[in-house]
Amino acid sequence: MSLVTLKEVLQPALKQGHAVAGLVTLGWEDMRAYVAAAEAENCPVILQAGPSCRAHTPLPILGTMFRHLAEEASVPVVAHLDHGYTIEECKQAIECGFTSVMFDGSRKVLEQNIAETAAIAAMAHAANVSCEGEIGFVGYAGGESSAGTDPEDAARFARETGVDAMAISVGNVHLQTDRAGGLDEARIRAIEAVTDIPLVIHGGSGVPLEQRTRLARQSKICKFNIGTELRLAFGTALREAVNGDPDCFDRVQILKQTHDPVMEAAREALHALKSA
Structure with a gap:
């Protein structure tokens, strides 16, 4: 059984100079492809169930799916709740067998975020x-704007909450469909200077691959969340499968054709974060 906690994969990453990918899942087809990619790269993987995934599939089902994949995997697998917004949601995830929960209080005032996260x-x-907790709001492409993380607030947040990982806002944006963005490395260094906790980047798809690799090896960023680029790979493969054979109506046969393209996209994301 290779089911592990987030702390069990991030602490070695912090010490050894690499990062672990938190891959955003939406269903069985992609989560299975992610584990196959991690096995091919011989590295850990974090399977993440975010709000849209949970709206489609109940948490007890997701917990069972994650745990089943982990038990069959040859590499460490983390079952992670992404963007839990209430204590009840996080409690349910724990009861459903998740080994990691991310509470997102980043829209709240600092004191409330600290108290609830703690x-x-x-x-x-x-x-x-x-x-995992979040300090500094990470915005959305075409939507809410980000509020950058203040280093002193980050130091206090890490100290007073006791979280195992801290998501920060340093130029990253959710749902970005290209890699034209870049992270504010000066702000990252300022945050690193006042805390030793593993740092997390949400919206990792918008970060250039070269910068992901460099920061994974040369900073305290130990986790990059990757979702949008994998959704794009899945959507492209699904379109090609449907349009390639108009007479094929079997959803299993259609969905099977997404496996290899999604696995290859996930391999690229995982490979970029490995140690030198």
């Missing part, structure tokens, strides 16, 4: 589950 971290740790 309570969820304590609950998670009591169940031997890891907890």
Whole structure:
């Protein structure tokens, strides 16, 4: 069984100079391809169930799927709740077998974010589950704007919440469909200077591959969340499968054709974060 906690993969990453990919799942086809990619790259992988995934598939089902894949995998697999917005959601994920929960209080005032994140971290740790928190709001392409992380706020957040990983806002944006963006490395260095906690980048698809690799090896960023570029790979493969044979109506046969393209896209994301 290769089911592990977030802390178990991020602490070695911090010490050894690499990062782990948090791959955003939407269904069985992509999560299975992600584990196959991790096995091909011989590296850990974090399977993430975000809000849109949870709206489509109930948490108990997702927990069972993640755990089944982990038990069959030859590499470490983390079952991670991404963007949990309430203590009830995080509690349910823990009860459903997730080994890591991310509480997103980034829209709240600092004191409230710290208090609620600390309570969820304590609950998670009591169940031997890891907890990720977020300080500084990460915006969305074409939507809400980001609010950059203040280094002093980050130091206080890390110190007072007891989280195992801290997501920060340093120029990253969710749902970006190209890699034209870039991270504010000066802000990253300022945050690193005041905390030793593993750092997390949400919206990793918008970060150029070269910068991901360099920061994975030369900074305290130990986790990059990757979703949009994998959704694009899945959507492209699905379109080609449907349009390639108008007489094929079997969804299993159609969805099978997404496996290899999604696995290859996931391999690229995983490979970029490995140590030198």
